[in-house]
Amino acid sequence: MDRARKLGLIGALLTAFSPIVYSIDPVAILDPNSPILNEVYKDEVPVSGKVIAGVGMSGLAVNGELALFPKAESSLGFACVQVMSRDGRYWAENTFVLPEIDLGDRVQVSYPSKYNDLLNEYDADDLAILSYSGRCEKKKVNNFMVTTRQKLVDKSRALIVYVNSSRADTYIRVMNDPLKKVTKKCRKITEGRRTGYDTICRVDMSERTPAVNPVKLGIYRRKFNKSLKPVQFLVVLPELNS
Numbered sequence: 001m002d003r004a005r006k007l008g009l010i011g012a013l014l015t016a017f018s019p020i021v022y023s024i025d026p027v028a029i030l031d032p033n034s035p036i037l038n039e040v041y042k043d044e045v046p047v048s049g050k051v052i053a054g055v056g057m058s059g060l061a062v063n064g065e066l067a068l069f070p071k072a073e074s075s076l077g078f079a080c081v082q083v084m085s086r087d088g089r090y091w092a093e094n095t096f097v098l099p100e101i102d103l104g105d106r107v108q109v110s111y112p113s114k115y116n117d118l119l120n121e122y123d124a125d126d127l128a129i130l131s132y133s134g135r136c137e138k139k140k141v142n143n144f145m146v147t148t149r150q151k152l153v154d155k156s157r158a159l160i161v162y163v164n165s166s167r168a169d170t171y172i173r174v175m176n177d178p179l180k181k182v183t184k185k186c187r188k189i190t191e192g193r194r195t196g197y198d199t200i201c202r203v204d205m206s207e208r209t210p211a212v213n214p215v216k217l218g219i220y221r222r223k224f225n226k227s228l229k230p231v232q233f234l235v236v237l238p239e240l241n242s
Helices: 003-011 116-121
Strands: 027-030 039-041 052-058 066-069 078-085 090-097 107-109 127-133 143-149 158-163 169-174 183-185 199-204 215-223 231-236
Touching: 052 078, 052 231, 127 143, 158 215, 169 199, 183 199, 199 215
Parallel strands: 027 107, 052 127, 052 143, 143 231
Antiparallel strands: 027 090, 039 090, 052 158, 066 107, 066 143, 078 090, 078 127, 158 199, 169 183, 169 215, 215 231
């Protein structure tokens, strides 16, 4: 079966946060070894211990509800996709099979959640998605791929990092790009429940194509005049033409 027919068949099954079929873009599907989405939604949730809750980008075109921008060499490999709501009530972690892709391709994610209606209610900053190459069994990861959602499309282009700050003042710095090597204070979320994460960091990407890829980021936190352990990680940026 050729690639076009495969994509057409997979596209017909695409249900990412919504039963609507949007396109025949390459589609990532659940690992056949775990065909049911691993997800929970509950009222009582533990406080997240992970500093980086999600990495996304606004201002990107997306035909579905959820998309990834993996490296071309990730073709026919795997991606771990973790989804967490700001209020901490929704959590999911699943391995997806990546389709064959070309450089710069976005990959729609078939996400057959039984909580579609609830997920659609979460606003742009209320859902963090963290994705990396490989299966979810690989826990110690500091190299992430960009994700995006339909609700981020109309905002200005920026790299977004969702942070569990432990209620500390939080700053982000681009470590390996001399034109962006400035430290910027992140925005604390003050409204609503913030069990999953409580801070959003943004790096503007609207003016130019980044000079370096992957970009190395540092998250720095200060609480009661004491510095918490910094977190540094890499993000593979999409190869974008516009």
